[in-house]
Amino acid sequence: MNGDTTGVAPLLEVTDLSVAFTGHKETVTVVDHVSFSVEAGKTLGIVGESGSGKTVSSLALVGLLPRNATVTGSARFDGRELVGMSTRQLRNVRGNDISVIFQEPMTSLDPSFTVGNQLMEAYRNHKGGSKSAARERAMEMLRLVGIPEPQKRISEYPHSFSGGMRQRVMIALALICSPRLLIADEPTTALDVTIQSQILELLRRLQDDLGMAIIFVTHDLGVVASVCDQVSVMYAGQAVEQAPIDDFFAAPRHPYSIGLLDSMPQSVTKGERLRMIAGTVPLPSQFPPGCRFAPRCPHVIEECTTAPPALELLEDGRRVRCIRHADLAAEATR
């Protein structure tokens, strides 16, 4: 991931990003030295269960975390350092260069303004210009995301749009200032599978047309396989495996990645029990001392529980955080 094999400087380079939340009694680190990079026009999938830190690490980039969060490390976007930027500078970056779409299209639009108003506001805040130019642009965006009759729908309120259409409006809102990076945080999780496939298709097409980079946060490996170029699997605040998707799906190396893939319903035939990963993600205040996945890992040995494993760079450019990955790969091929 970090070793840019293509020689192109990545658009976003995140190094050792950590996020800690300060509570009444204690400070808990929910994202722990995570590094990744995204090239222009490419999509990085950040995958993990709830509580893995996938959303927090992506929102930290644009300063969308509560005040009790402390972000350290580095996130260089096109030469500019995002960590430590002032609120005002960040506001300029957000929407303009980096946009975010969220999971809930029902709650991320303001119900008391028309869709057109919200689109025009976003555009004029960043780009200025006349109302009529902004309206023109808003209409163009609605057309781009496939909303029928944009000249009519532009003056309607969010409640008259269906879930899928609202998510399209959210995408239009995110893209109206032509950002170079889009952070999509579970944008299809709340939608029907049929609408999900439309939205994924739309994002693929828009990426081809506009050349933006996308960070796609999701728990669904099927979605990753269908839209991403690279994947970073997170577990309990750490990246545990990072790889190009073809390599990843052909042969996942970390036991957690293997478990995630195995728990997809497609990996068993009917009649078999669905495979699952026993147990749950530990709370940030209760991370085990050694490998954080050790308590749930079917391949655990004693060394796993004593020292935390490092994220190791393999010959093929992949990264894996598991001391047994070589044994397991050998076992798998035998």
Next chain:
Amino acid sequence: MTGEYTAAAGPLLRVRDLEKVFPVKKGLLRRTVGHVRAVDGVSFDINRGEILGLVGESGSGKSTTGRLVLRLIEPSAGSIELDGRDVLALKGDELRKARRDMQMVFQDPYSSLDPLAPVADIVGEPFQVHFNLSRKQREAKVVELLEQVGMSSAHLRRFPSEFSGGQRQRIAVARALALEPKLIIADEPVSALDMSTQSQVVNLLSDLQERLGVAFLLIAHDLSIVHHASKRIAVMYLGALVEVGDAEAVYSRPCHPYSEALISAIPVPDPQVERNRERVVLEGDPPSPLDPPSGCRYHPRCAYAMDICMTVDPEPTPTADGGTVACHLHTSGPELGGRPLAEFTGRSTVDAVE
């Protein structure tokens, strides 16, 4: 809409021509301006100890169907028989007693459990309502139930907020099991959960069905996970069942174009397959049930629509796999009947009309 029967005594649940019409009210005087046929003539059976998967998009009426069966809302027409007893004729106390036999598990385990009640009270409440048990007896029962769902007495005094989504859903299932129901209606029980946790809950439901012989109506929008747990699947579109059949048959050889589109929309965890496969992309949203299309209600989105589809609502027809399908591709004689959809390329004259 019937599959094969195993129990000689007939099905556990028999639903015929179920309808629910909601009035649409507008304005200050709440005048009725129209009607939504949320459930429009649905018939199906659930056998003893069988899991029937009910799938469809949001707004297809699948949750409404589940609620109608429990009589959480009153049907506008049709009949519901549980164990040979007419559920719609029951009143007051009798209805409450009948509900012991039918329980519900809701979609969102974050809002379906009282946040201020410990697990002992949540799971024990059905005993309080229906039986006169001492606190001690109740707790013994609760522990038994928790063990059924893979939890333990250590969890008795904890509150819902201390559990993960999957564990909460287990608690909800334990509560539903408390009265030893014959039928559990599970409305999207896994869609709020992570992938790895979804498998845990689906496996739990399969186990309970095997061990206790409970029948399930498993309502969901994701066919891939439902078909594993279900014996049969019913596919619902805009208030009506379009296909019913053996789970594996519907999943791997769908007869109705809508079932095919639903299955095709599920992303497969294999980037090469994803890149190369031809998707049956379903354009647009489901039409409004306020003003359903004429003829076959799926025809405006259907890739195979023919002239007849715009005018005549197709009747359920038997399929080769022993299920039923409501689609003119299967009603229009030998030329079309029985051929897999993939071979059928004749997109018809509808283009000219549109």
